[in-house]
Amino acid sequence: MPTSEPISPAQARFLFEHAPLPMAAVEGSNHIVRYINPAFCRLMDLAAVDIIGKPFCDLLPEPDDCVAVLDRVYHSGRPSSYSTPEGTEPPPIFTSYSMWPLITEVCTAGIMIQVIEAESLHGKTLAMNEALLLGSLRQHELTAAADSLNGLLQAEIRDRQQRELDALMLTQEISHRVKNNLQIVGLLIDAEISRIPAEYKHGYVATQARIGAISKLYDLISQSSRGSSIPVDSYLRQIADSMTASLLGNASGIEFVVQAEALSIDPDRAVPFGLMVNELGTNAVKHAFPAGIGRVTIVAKRIDDQMELTVVDNGVGMPPKVAAVAPGRRGSDYVAIFVRQLGGTMAVSAVEGTGTLVRIRLPLLELASPVGRLPRSTH
Template structure:
């Protein structure tokens, strides 16, 4: 009596521990599940937890398999609890699926109904196993089992699948039929036939078992179809967990059947382990569905990403035929009664293989027709391009040309294809080594553009511009070249160059004549001043002469330079300095000049007023800064940012204390102020001994209103 009491207490303790642990484990996720906020870390913990449950139940089976009271008591409580909590997870997955569309919602709704029948089946089995009802109550378990499979098949069928054409769908159905035929042959040999051979099995059990086997085959059909549809994208979404659950359910059914046939009670623990694994896979699928965002689920199922990416379709007939052949050989040498059935199955498999071959042949013809149509479309597009287009392989052979290339050279397609590039090259006009190197650079991904001299079929030589890029031609890396006849462009360039040369000569002549005319004016002013006695008038004429001469120097610089639009600022300023020193008859050893000028080319619009400014400022220094005839004049030009700084300074007597630059009444400085405004500059007075003017003007002068 005492051992029995201890055993009962032990069972109650284990039962309390297991149920409490399971409940606390699952309830930790319920709050996050209800909100749909399941992190990656939480999901990984869930997977680890489910694995631990399976391992724990496996150890439990090994420990108590020989103690039926403990084993059945714990199992009959544990399985309904697991399936019930899984039902809760599926419920929240159904709620989450409302935002994904009707297809996902209906699929998960059917799965919820299937899981509800799973719970009812586990409960009815536990009631019968606890002897709380007679054997007739077990019928409810069989009914729940069958309805569970029916609604799970409906769920798998309702899952959204990639769009496929009708031929591909037919071929896929035939392939799935071949799989089912092979599985039927296998199950008939090792499962169904042994059931039929049992003397103690009655007709009702046989009918129920046969019906369940048919339902299992239906479930396998829909799961295989779903697997084939989603192959290549099984790393995302709940589909792999659902398919894994189906696989565990099939293993559980097979284990149950063999345990029933062989009368092995110990195999029931393995069956329950498969049922638990199948249920936990549904729970994991629910967690994935809850935590997924709609954009991750609602992808375009027609895109190439979803296509079948494992080498199964092309080898399925060979693989299944080999399995059937092995079964036939085994049946022939083992059981004579089995051989006829398997022979029929083998014939059916051959018939399905022939149907599949016919469908595949039609697909090949259809694909070939699409390929030809694609090729014609591609050739039509190429021929609409007026420029010549070539496809050249790494061996510098023509693989394809368009009509523009044929018109450009006058050859037929057959005459060009397969020939070398040398065929179209003008002899002695091109460096073919450089052309080949450009082709290799293009194959490395660098676009190349160059000119090439071609020769037509008639022998006419003409220039063309070629642009080459890397391309792909039926899986082969090639160079795609686009060429344009530039004969007219070359003629235009030649005409333009000739015209430009003529205009340069004309502009040089204009500058020369302007310079000569200004020198004539300067000479006339000089001659006029020689016959005058009034010193003020003579000084005025001399200053006017200097201004005219500074402008004449610009035109002299322009017609002497290659660039007719700009002058060297440093050289121009030095020439003005020398002219003024010579004109005022200053000795170079008495007046020291220091000129620092950066290399700068300025346009005529800037050079002309700038020369006049320097002329006026240096003239003032020469006339008023050195009463004793000795001193130093500094001329400095430098670039500071976007502005030139021109400094004209001397170490003479300086300006009066009350001098104001903006209110000066002298003509020369008034001219300076106006000219500084013309070049968008500013003028400042420096501090210190002597006189220092600083003119700042931009690199480019703004367009002035006339």
């Protein structure tokens, strides 16, 4: 006799369709058949429409004892079983029944009946079917637990995404305020420049350009939706615009041209990168164009796992001996420091009268994309 707790009608309907043994569910005190599984139809050799709606007892050749058990299960709400006595003639269609009450919130609504055909298989089949029933119920429990865990996981993912969004918004807000403060510093330096003699202005102008390069970085961070990388092409164009405004003015015959692939650089390295570009551009403006006319081209592209940055001008160039010590002679000591800080290498190529080319190779910082962190694009 089964010892498991009564199961619900919804669980019973699922079990009917998958149980290997004939099963039926009856309703009410008259035990009217409401559901049957395919195995029961095969046993009776009848279609479902010929069985459903009839009293279960009408299907039995000698129903008296079975009806008594059905009544007892219905009124007591406790499972039971019934077996046809041995030696019954003629042999019955089925010899054993196992019965479980279908419990609603307040009472017994019906009974689920499992039929066993052969007495010799009675014990073994009962144990097997009970194991299948319990296994099916356990599967329901596991499915419900999996659904619950999935709901918790989804909630955690949403919470983590919200925290990422909050952190990004905070970073953008802080960057915006830093940019505004740097612009104020730049305006204060500009006011000082207007009050001092021309021969002393160079240092102020150079400092103002450096502050402008950093300000452009924070401007990009405040506008970025990625939060963890800076687009190199936009960054270089903003630095070029800043140098044009601070170093050249509207009447200058010198222009900056930017040609950059869609690369990114992480914020930790963006400041020395921007200052390095600013120094190279400033050096070109100071030394390459004594006539005040020319072009400085800034190129950034990817080569394997490195970024190649070239700054080339079409100015007067340098004699080879001077080019060999160019960083010191052209005011590029800062550039050499920034290149080392970025883990890169630098080469200067210049011939007198044909311009100067500075080529710098930097490692691309390729980072993985763990959960909770946005990816850093490098292409």
